Amino acid sequence: MLYPTPALTAEDQRVLAEIERMREALRHQVRTTSSKWTAGLRKFLTADAVAASNSIEGFKVATADVADLMEGERDVDVSDENREETLAYQRMMTYIQTLHDVEDFAFGKGFLNALHWMLQGHRHTARKPAGQWRRGPVYVRDARDPSIAVYTAPDAGEVPGLMDELVDWLNTRDGTHPLVRAAMAHLHLVSVHPWPDGNGRMSRSLQTLMIAREGVLAPEFSSIEAWLGRPGNTWEYYRALARRGARYLPAQDVSEWVRFNLTAYHQQAQTVQGRLDRAGRVWNTLAGFADRAGLDERTVSALHDVAMAGRVRRLRYEHAEGLSVQQAQRDLRDLVTAEILAPVGRTRARYYTSGPRFPQQALDIANTPMTLTEPYPS
Template identity: 45%
Template structure:
């Protein structure tokens, strides 16, 4: 069964690779959306909630409309680390080392100087149930951590080379989160490491190979913690049974690949539909970019559209006014806080596509 699931994941990845080899107008926006959803998923697991729209604003160096400053710092730190991981995935010269892992941790939580970011913890560490306060996991003694990190890095560079990449990524995730080497950011670091392992094996780019979005979705987060706890059994166990954890990760990869494949197919259909509508309205074809952004997200800011299409501020503002006048967009707010939400015509198209969603298939059922 596991072999069949792996083969199906690989088949979907090959299909995505071929589709991505062709250049489409919507590729950049789709990649940005998927990266934002990965960042959203990994941070929401830790209790840092932000909308996809605000995360995209933070990614662009803009002030978010709704997200608080403390949460925005968490998002920005994680985005910085994930951007570095994308570069490392394509680097011609690369080796895993403890310094790299410490640096990624510092990128993520460097704004928490009181938590000694990028430095191995000096003492014991406990993971508690946030609802009850009960200790659900105790990490290895601090004296063991340097040696365990060295062993992990040695394995990352050459251990189990014949194992499927998805299995190696799952093992890297589990081992790092179980060592729990830092005072904070261990969960996000472990999920990011899984993405880097896959990226180094050239499994597309991190925004397409990451399972962070899937892990951050409602009940999936509960299942994620359950899979960790059942495998960890409360304390550091270097030789525990791993099959349940690996199967959980394979399922997550399979389900996320299904979601991405659906989004790719939907993106082309939506874009062509919007092109027809824009042409019929006598609008500039570049405005499809703005309409697509509003379709996949709840809102659009003028600066985003302006940057995507390389326009002047005046050109972008005029285009958005024209779209609002035609009933495609609805403006809200003033000056820096101004944004555009779906107008009545866009709402009808979104409602039509919402009814056509194909349910995902659990590969283990």
């Protein structure tokens, strides 16, 4: 038995309508904006989602470092364990993103186990197999006292049947709004806890996939994983899950879980819209600066990364503009000579930050914080 999907209140319907309006506006803006700089934003949002979801599980890698690893950089100052976890999750997320418009797509137990192998295959052992249902009990332990189980998942013998039921539910349209279904899918999977490890990230990824399959926004703009990974929100995430009880009791009202997710959708839409607006204003400011300074217009993408992410690496610039190694090196060297950029580090580990002549207006725009509104008045 799975949790019944709760009916939405009038207040929930209002919030959902606001989310829909924001997402439609964002969809239109993305489609009518130059792909030149939205490509960078897509990569940032993917890196932010990977960094945030991994951070919930204790793997701390900054978004900028995740972006560098995704780009193929080898000399990134992270531990071997964090590198493995980041790249595994990134590969799985990249695959999920490609599934958003597959016409004959269907969920299956084999598909979910394959995703789990992508995520956890590097940790596969006989005791904790990857890509297979768990064979014993599993607990979510209290972060403050590991001797206390805040949640005990169903017995291992129940897992195959529960996953059969979940897959049937995933493949059946029931008229529920796709965002609500995605939230419920997250709850179903994380509550069954079918694998020895990686259940949280798998559940968040399933939610991302279902939102992406809805087709309103590109997958990079759809995930709420970055929102869930903010420290205060992560605590609320734990609290929202804790309200289901310490054991699997599906015959209960989970309206608060749905409301929590509607808040996440609403505020993440605000966040993405704010970053998209700032990124556009920064790009236009830097384009004007490059024109006045007599710089090649391709250098704007390097300057944009510095303003928005705090740094740029040669490989990132090279890929963004389709340049040779020599062209990218020459451009960056010229920007350093002009004191627009400043190098940090040596040889392959080098990256570039803003120099004394970097346009301050662009930095001011990029660093101006935005204010998020609460969708549910207190």
